[in-house]
Amino acid sequence: MARKNQTLGEFIIENQSEFQYSSGELSRLINSIRLAAKMVNHEVNKAGLVDITGSAGEINTQGEDQQKLDVLANDTFIRTLTNREIVCGIASEENDDFITIEGHKENHSNKYVVLMDPLDGSSNIDVNVSVGTIFSIYRRVTPVGTPVQLEDFLQPGNLQVAAGYIVYGTSTMLVYTTGHGVNGFTLNPALGTYYLSHPNMKFSEDGNIYSVNEGNYNNFPQGVKDYIKYCQQDEDDRPYTSRYIGSLVSDIHRNMIKGGIYMYPQSAKSPNGKLRLLYECNPMAFIAEQAGGTASDGHTRIMDLKPTELHQRVPFFCGSKNMVAKLEEFIQKHDK
Numbered sequence: 001m002a003r004k005n006q007t008l009g010e011f012i013i014e015n016q017s018e019f020q021y022s023s024g025e026l027s028r029l030i031n032s033i034r035l036a037a038k039m040v041n042h043e044v045n046k047a048g049l050v051d052i053t054g055s056a057g058e059i060n061t062q063g064e065d066q067q068k069l070d071v072l073a074n075d076t077f078i079r080t081l082t083n084r085e086i087v088c089g090i091a092s093e094e095n096d097d098f099i100t101i102e103g104h105k106e107n108h109s110n111k112y113v114v115l116m117d118p119l120d121g122s123s124n125i126d127v128n129v130s131v132g133t134i135f136s137i138y139r140r141v142t143p144v145g146t147p148v149q150l151e152d153f154l155q156p157g158n159l160q161v162a163a164g165y166i167v168y169g170t171s172t173m174l175v176y177t178t179g180h181g182v183n184g185f186t187l188n189p190a191l192g193t194y195y196l197s198h199p200n201m202k203f204s205e206d207g208n209i210y211s212v213n214e215g216n217y218n219n220f221p222q223g224v225k226d227y228i229k230y231c232q233q234d235e236d237d238r239p240y241t242s243r244y245i246g247s248l249v250s251d252i253h254r255n256m257i258k259g260g261i262y263m264y265p266q267s268a269k270s271p272n273g274k275l276r277l278l279y280e281c282n283p284m285a286f287i288a289e290q291a292g293g294t295a296s297d298g299h300t301r302i303m304d305l306k307p308t309e310l311h312q313r314v315p316f317f318c319g320s321k322n323m324v325a326k327l328e329e330f331i332q333k334h335d336k
């Protein structure tokens, strides 16, 4: 049972029984993510003061200019999870291939793998706009005790055991689910403690915010164009409000609190969309569904998609379920 202002540590202990099959290892894993998030938060909050903003001069696996904080966040999460030996593998947006964690300690856990986007929206860092970390946790499919394989990471989102995000915004929040609803914890930076500030977060069935990069409008599929025009019509509860931060975690976090839909469609520039299925769409979809929302690629439930590549991209529509359903109606009308 969630009690307002409970600390994250108390919450994890009191809800330990919910972690199916877990002998406390999943709790230890969430605790490690909590610690790494505090370290990244410390660096993000002083980004403007120390020479760590701006480009690291490297290009990541996505061909994107790697920001220094991207590298720092990636290293921090990987080091924290590796030192505690509570996962046997890590896949990251910043690394071409997955990382295998060899166990040396007697309490080494080799049940779980983590997939993450260590610092999503990092192009916003230099302009002081909020950014986020996204993570997704699975039990491995290969036998425990053998080295992890790619198949341990290429699992459909409906097999996630936990997923969450950290939003480094006006306050830093950790929002996650283990399949029993969604709870948001706000960090008190003075104490370094997270407090349950948003128990049992819910997407409203309807909303009046739509989030999309309208600069790509001319390249969107016709169904998406029609839906955007529908949002703008002066009729019934419309026009809706357009809000787009360009930071997935922030846009979805706001829409979960206020009601709304986030859209990243395919386009001529991004024929499969821009967002990555494994460590952006699946975790955000798990959270959205656990909060009563939905997430699809316009035709199929995101969490039912069978992954084929570690960094594959898919079109992504996520939020208030009646808004996503309306969009799918427009998209599917053009399928006939």
Ligand code: P6P
Binding pocket: 120, 121, 122, 123, 213, 246, 247, 248, 249, 251, 274, 275
């Ligand atoms: P665009 C950030 O790079 C990101 O992955 C998401 O956080 C964000 O929603 C999207 O891309 C923004 O992309 O093409 O609109 O700048």
